[in-house]
Amino acid sequence: MNRYTKNKIVFWLFVAPALIAFIVVVIIPFFMGIYYSMTDWSAIAGEETTFIGLANYKEMFSDVAFRYSFLRTFLFTLFSVISVNIVSLMLALLVTRESKFRNIFRAGFFVPNLIGGLVLGYIWQFIFKSIVPSMGTVFNIPALENLLILAEPNLTLLGVIMAFTWQYAGYIMMIYVAALMNVPQDLVEASQIDGANFWNRLRNIIVPMIAPAFTVTTFLTLVNSFKQFDIIIALTSGGPATLYGDQVVNSTELLAVHIYNVAFTYNRMAEGQARAIIFFLVLSIVSLAQVYYNKKKEVEM
Numbered sequence: 001m002n003r004y005t006k007n008k009i010v011f012w013l014f015v016a017p018a019l020i021a022f023i024v025v026v027i028i029p030f031f032m033g034i035y036y037s038m039t040d041w042s043a044i045a046g047e048e049t050t051f052i053g054l055a056n057y058k059e060m061f062s063d064v065a066f067r068y069s070f071l072r073t074f075l076f077t078l079f080s081v082i083s084v085n086i087v088s089l090m091l092a093l094l095v096t097r098e099s100k101f102r103n104i105f106r107a108g109f110f111v112p113n114l115i116g117g118l119v120l121g122y123i124w125q126f127i128f129k130s131i132v133p134s135m136g137t138v139f140n141i142p143a144l145e146n147l148l149i150l151a152e153p154n155l156t157l158l159g160v161i162m163a164f165t166w167q168y169a170g171y172i173m174m175i176y177v178a179a180l181m182n183v184p185q186d187l188v189e190a191s192q193i194d195g196a197n198f199w200n201r202l203r204n205i206i207v208p209m210i211a212p213a214f215t216v217t218t219f220l221t222l223v224n225s226f227k228q229f230d231i232i233i234a235l236t237s238g239g240p241a242t243l244y245g246d247q248v249v250n251s252t253e254l255l256a257v258h259i260y261n262v263a264f265t266y267n268r269m270a271e272g273q274a275r276a277i278i279f280f281l282v283l284s285i286v287s288l289a290q291v292y293y294n295k296k297k298e299v300e301m
Contacts, residue, residue, distance in 0.1 A: 040270055080225040088173040239252065
């Protein structure tokens with residue numbers, strides 16, 4: 001047995017455990033899910049499963065609640081990606097400045113990311129229900145005193161965006177910090193000597209130099225925004241209810257929560273699986289398009 005063959009055998013011996021686990025846990029369940037999405041599967045023992053083709057997909061696209069959830073998910077994702085990245089970049093610029101407290105700031109800004117989504121949701125529920133009205137009373141601001149963020153459909157989505165940004169900004173900040181530390185300081189100093197102000201340096205030097213970081217951070221925030229579940233369950237449980245056309249729908253029931261409710265709350269497992277397949281396809285297409293666009297922008301910068 002030659003050296004090349006030995007190396008190949010060793011390679012596959014090391015790869016095999018992870019590959020087998022990936023196939024068993026991800027690949028096989030995925031294709032089983034595609035099959036079950038075309039049946040009337042209910043996950044109840046003893047009940048016969050019948051193949052019904054694309055009936056679940058037709059039902060899904062005719063469901064007003066699904067279409068509304070789809071639109072709200074895109075809206076939430078759009079504003080979350082923008083808010084998280086803007087806040088994260090601002091924090092990164094703050095903690096990379098010369099200051100003896102910058103390590104404390106980094107740790108403090110990162111801590112919310114260590115809090116579980118359910119706990120974080122309950123924290124923000126307390127803030128919106130008790131702290132915000134109390135601040136309005138203390139500072140004599142009637143608008144805050146009577147502000148019911150979790151009772152107004154549009155304001156509730158804004159509240160979820162705030163909670164998500166607070167949790168995730170610290171993590172994205174660390175990626176920007178690593179990128180900012182690799183920006184050549186001689187370029188920044190040369191621009192200062194030439195009279196460039198902060199905004200000119202940020203736009204013409206810093207942003208182009210950290211363009212690869214934007215690709216990573218946008219991808220991470222995009223995927224996590226689409227998949228948001230635990231914060232919504234703790235903060236709003238998908239509510240409050242609102243009207244979409246002539247039908248009552250839940251204003252913060254994003255796709256992940258909607259799929260969970262269809263499958264487990266209403267016990268329509270096959271329909272939930274069909275919606276999960278569409279969710280996977282949409283998320284894959286959007287993510288790949290975003291990475292392609294950002295990589296193209298990197299080259300232009």
